Amino acid sequence: xxxxxxxxxNPILKKYIECFYILEQPSEESSATYFTFPSIYTIVTxxxxxxxxxxxxxxxxxxxxxxxxxxxxxxDFNEPVLVSYEGVINEITTYFKPLGxxxxxxxxxxxxxxxSFPDFNPYEDYKETMTSILSLKDPAEKIKAIELYWxxxxxxxxxxxLAEVLTEMFDASNLNQSMTKLSYxxxxxxxxxxxxxxxxxxxxxxxxxxxxxxxxxxxxxxDDKNRAGLSYSVDYFDQSHMIRDFKKLTGFTPKVFFSKITxxxxxxxxxxxx
Numbered sequence: 001x002x003x004x005x006x007x008x009x010n011p012i013l014k015k016y017i018e019c020f021y022i023l024e025q026p027s028e029e030s031s032a033t034y035f036t037f038p039s040i041y042t043i044v045t046x047x048x049x050x051x052x053x054x055x056x057x058x059x060x061x062x063x064x065x066x067x068x069x070x071x072x073x074x075x076d077f078n079e080p081v082l083v084s085y086e087g088v089i090n091e092i093t094t095y096f097k098p099l100g101x102x103x104x105x106x107x108x109x110x111x112x113x114x115x116s117f118p119d120f121n122p123y124e125d126y127k128e129t130m131t132s133i134l135s136l137k138d139p140a141e142k143i144k145a146i147e148l149y150w151x152x153x154x155x156x157x158x159x160x161x162l163a164e165v166l167t168e169m170f171d172a173s174n175l176n177q178s179m180t181k182l183s184y185x186x187x188x189x190x191x192x193x194x195x196x197x198x199x200x201x202x203x204x205x206x207x208x209x210x211x212x213x214x215x216x217x218x219x220x221x222x223d224d225k226n227r228a229g230l231s232y233s234v235d236y237f238d239q240s241h242m243i244r245d246f247k248k249l250t251g252f253t254p255k256v257f258f259s260k261i262t263x264x265x266x267x268x269x270x271x272x273x274x
Contacts (some may be wrong), residue, residue, distance in 0.1 A: 001025040001032040006143045016100035025089035033084040034274040038211045038249050042101045043074035044120055047091040049076050049252050054117045063087030065105035069131045076113050076202040080251045086176035089139055090134055098166055103157040104150055108199045161188055170231055214249050221258055
């Protein structure tokens with residue numbers, strides 16, 4: 001299995017999209033299986049001639065000659081998921097930044113997010129266009145084509161409340177800020193904030209904050225791989241707090257997690273192969 005990441009070239013897309021990646025697996029390779037973990041990004045995938053089977057915490061994608069295209073959305077998972085690829089795989093994925101996808105879809109994100117790995121088909125031409133993009137042999141041409149498609153669907157999206165809340169959450173000094181304080185800072189009730197999160201991010205504010213803190217801890221560890229032991233000062237109250245969150249989000253203690261994690265493409269992808 002090979003994975004190559006591409007950053008958006010268009011300045012408009014750079015504001016909303018973190019990256020694209022192309023995943024390919026030839027027929028002669030054995031199945032690839034890994035754990036993936038909760039993320040702040042909204043992930044949209046398209047794969048050629050596959051069928052996907054989903055259970056509570058496992059997704060298996062396998063070659064299927066009779067199914068021309070699969071297009072799926074990943075936005076609402078808060079526990080580790082085991083992913084397995086079997087047979088020939090040709091997939092392209094878009095990682096949208098928080099709130100980013102809302103500028104490219106006609107309805108609220110929640111309208112597309114029923115189920116653990118829902119079919120994603122926001123426009124009449126979407127599946128046909130993704131099929132055409134996946135048929136291209138040159139990776140650079142694939143990326144150019146998917147950028148042009150998303151640009152064709154761009155519609156300005158603004159949610160002042162969520163923009164303010166996310167700014168507060170991503171401030172390193174505020175990661176442990178309570179919802180009560182966040183409500184006071186924004187002048188909006190907790191119920192209103194929760195409603196907006198559900199409609200446009202498909203997570204609760206507390207889930208989102210937990211994932212921000214978790215991802216910050218991973219990045220901190222990767223930035224200092226020579227550190228003797230783990231630093232528990234990365235926005236956790238104490239060691240037990242960190243262990244509790246890591247077990248919830250990964251199924252492992254921090255020590256075991258960091259001993260097994262694999263980073264790809266300059267640490268942009270963080271999976272645990274098994």
